[in-house]
Amino acid sequence: DVTRVRLLLEHCADVNAKNKYGDTALLYAILNPQQSNRLLQELLDLGADVNSKDNKGQTVLMHLAKKDYLLLRDHQEDCITEYTSILLDHGAEVNIQDETGNTALLYALKDGDSDIVTLLVDYGTDLNIQYNGKTALMYAFKARHFDGFKLLVECGTNLSIQDDSGTTILMSAVQGEQLEYVELLLDHGANLSGQDTQGKSPLNSIKKSSPEGLEIYSLLYTRGAADDNYQHLMSLNKNATNDQQHEAKQKLDAWNIKSRLSLKYYARRVVYNIYSSNREGYKSSIQYLIDSGHIPADQIEYMMFEVDVKEILTIL
Helix, strand or coil, X not given: CHHHHHHHHHCCCCCCCCCCCCCCHHHHHXXXXXXXXXXXXXXXXXXXXXXXXXXXXXXHHHXXXXXXXXXXXXXXXXXXXXXHHHHHHCCCCCCCCCCCCCCHHHHHHHHXXXXXXXXXXXXXXXXXXXXXXXXXXXXXXXXXXXXXXXXXXXXXXXXXXXXXXXXXXXXXXXHCCCHHHHHHHHHCCCCCCCCCCCCCCCHHHCCCCCHHHHHHHHHHHHCCCCCHHHHHHHHHCCCCCHHHHHHHHHXXXXXXXXXXXXXXXXXXXXXXXXXXXXXXXXXXXXXXXXXXXXXXXXXXXXXXXXXXXXXXXXXX
């Protein structure tokens, strides 16, 4: 009841008083489905500490992000987003870590809430902060939360960070045979040559010659990943005869020679490298060239190596 809350505070009640768990009135306000908005505003206007931590080091913002109370899960999604926005507008700190090392962003990604993730990104959350050696991007991938994953990638999160085993996010996507994730990472310039603690590169992380594995091999190979004498490719299909392996190597050699002699291939590679290193600069430059009539509007064939990938897949 907002009226009673105001009356108590006017008579010297401590707006930041805590119970034995470290919870303040601010947390109880968001658990009230009828008057959360008004109670939140009232408490914040009267000096409630928006960054107060409970005994586990968690703020109200974290509780909203993780929805760890059943009453919170009963709220409408737009209500949770609204409460989060109110807290952020009143100075909620987005990069606080609780005693386990989690942040509000990590909790939101684990819960799969794209709206909360977007808000936290807009308010400057650290995209590269790590918990147990893993970044928010790694947790988004683990949860298969593609919308959140895509948002983090497009906002410039560091794609080269390695976990404790030296694994990058591209290696994880390759190992999991997640084509959509691999393509997104490649389009944003993920490192093809990095190695984990066992000396494996992204291409060496392909585990089997499944349709997905072979398509990922084609994606990596056409964008410049090295496979000396196709050793890793040949190791993926041990059932292939020597003749079949020899024929595949010959066709791949022929493709490589043709590519080195192809101006279109080099044009695509230049465009791709520019695109992956500076997407915004690329977009504005290409838009200018299209608007001025110097190049045709349809640039798809120069962008994604689709023809090359299909050709490699046919060989494989």
